[in-house]
Amino acid sequence: MTKAQNFPEFDFTNWIYLAVTPLFYIGARVFLKIIKKTKKADSFMVLFVFAFAIYIILSGMYSAFISTGDPRNSLTVYLIALIVISVMCVFEYDELILLLVLTEIFFTALMFYAHADATSMLYDQLISVVLLSGFYLISRYFFSFKASYYHQIIEIRSKNIEIEKAGEFKNQVLGMVAHDLRNPIGAVESIAMMMELDEIDADTQDNVNMIKESCAKARGILDDLLEAAKNENINVIETQKVELNHYLKTVIDSWKVQNRFNVVLKSAVSPINAQLNKEKFTRVMDNLISNALKFSKETDNVELHLAQQGNQVIIQVQDHGMGIPEEMLPHIFERFSKAGRSGLKGEKSTGLGLSIVKQIIESHKGTIGVNSAEGKGTTFTIQLPAVQ
Template structure:
């Protein structure tokens, strides 16, 4: 840990750190003043309840007077600090008045501890506990710049020296007391600077993390913009190539040329699929807030399944199993349809034509659960941890040779998390896979 015993933190962080700790200091003044005032009120009540016994106690008149002084002065700090906290929150500006309040309260607290120690024995050396508690409480609770700490140390020493002359003790006792005070004030200085250094390090780390996060967000936004532009600009030439291939198909072609044209079209379809996935990823990264509406999920899933049944190349039987006739959730229809389409497409891709695909809908106590279950190839155990990674190495060809972009399941997870849900997978090779979506209950 970098220490700042005889200097301040770097200028880059100084202004922000000072504003941060000054507000904390002001709050500490308010709380400490309330506690100190409460303790003195309790002592005053003891004076009233046990007046007979206490009036005969040693140095009672001095304790009585100082107690009244503390009760009279402390509310001033409570009121002023409370006012300054409210003003600071409104204007977010530091003034000399705030610094003065904090310094004066610390001097007041140390003086109160010293006065109590002196009144107890008229020789501080014999009873330093209250003085010790006061200076080390200030050192730990309050943060000061190097100059302020040094000034507070010197002022405390001046007050201590003046108090020694009040005690009317000989020069030897004065020397002993000064040595003890010098030792305690050295401890106060270094403890105060250590507390300053420790919290400064914590503050600097938080600022640096915040700056790094901002840089990452900007880099991510730039990446998404570039990705979106590149993907969008690729659509036109690929679309043109596909159109030319379709025009060529209108003519009579020999077998070799027809095969080449077919491969061109298939490649264009594959490229467009990748581009669409890239654009979807970029859009999802850019959209922090997802517009949702409260929908009945049985109806939504039924419509999606019906659209799949009308596809000529789909031979699998897709079945919806629901635990209740009506289950509501807040979803974005377009995005959520993309999720279900991707999961059903995956289930069909890795299943034989005779295998069913089940869509299970269930309302639990804490969430809504949607399962897409197939009885196909399953996912190898070593691939499961990477199944939702972007451009995942877990991408494989389907049972009929279908290719994968490695983006589909990453997009699914992205959209589900935008709905404040989560997705998980269970799979066993040659027995099938189950993708389970959990969504929060709709209000």
């Protein structure tokens, strides 16, 4: 632009840019809307991108020519145009070759337009070949990179669809299990209870008790499976303000009804409130207390500790039983965890209980952690937001 004799060319190209660039912008917006609706591209879109690439390259090329009349002295804009197109646009191999050929033809035509001598034309052609070779290599590199990324996206979407279908099938199976197995289990348990109404000897009573315990275990497994499916995609639940001292005493009383007298509450604060869904949180406490009793001797106490730290309610379930091996601790909250073990009396584990506990606590905007030492016991620590 420092040369006054080239001002008319600059003025002419600026008017072209002002007229043509909005057309490409509008066309791009229209095609993007079509893509969002149809999820497919057509030949017009390919031609549109190809035309845009030619437009940008020619703009840079012509600017390089008219700035000094010699492209060797001012190739910056031309080089930038090539780099932008090689990075932004994705071309198939045949399209890229055609673009290179057209670019070289236009470059040669501009040299004739500039009345370059034979020597200058030879040097300029060599420079153009170097630039176009770099353009080719960069374009192919980004093509392979974007193609690989695109295939990964397609594969991820396909896997997500398969996972969703598997999840739906799982929920259907669990629903069938709940419907088809609860009734037979309930019938067996009812018959066992009817047998107790008659006078039976000690051996028969032991068998009846074993039947009732087996039915209770089977119901527990069903409840775990259904709860795992139910809580899988639930992040928001309905809660109410609950005074925790009274609530935890109610939980302990329900265990005393089951002849479990060694569950005690040790509270350091009263009153203290939290937002709870009573039904779901009771399942949390029952699961943690059940685990504590399962791995403790009958003479050992299971302690519920209640405290407050700042804006957090702290609930701890502590036992003095066999503890958890250190290598199992990182896996105990996993679904179908391999950390599941049989209790001191041979009670079986589904590996689901603690994963359900973690889901429910997180839906209450809380956290759960564990500390344990083999032979000394285990402490589960729940933190929940306190409310006034």
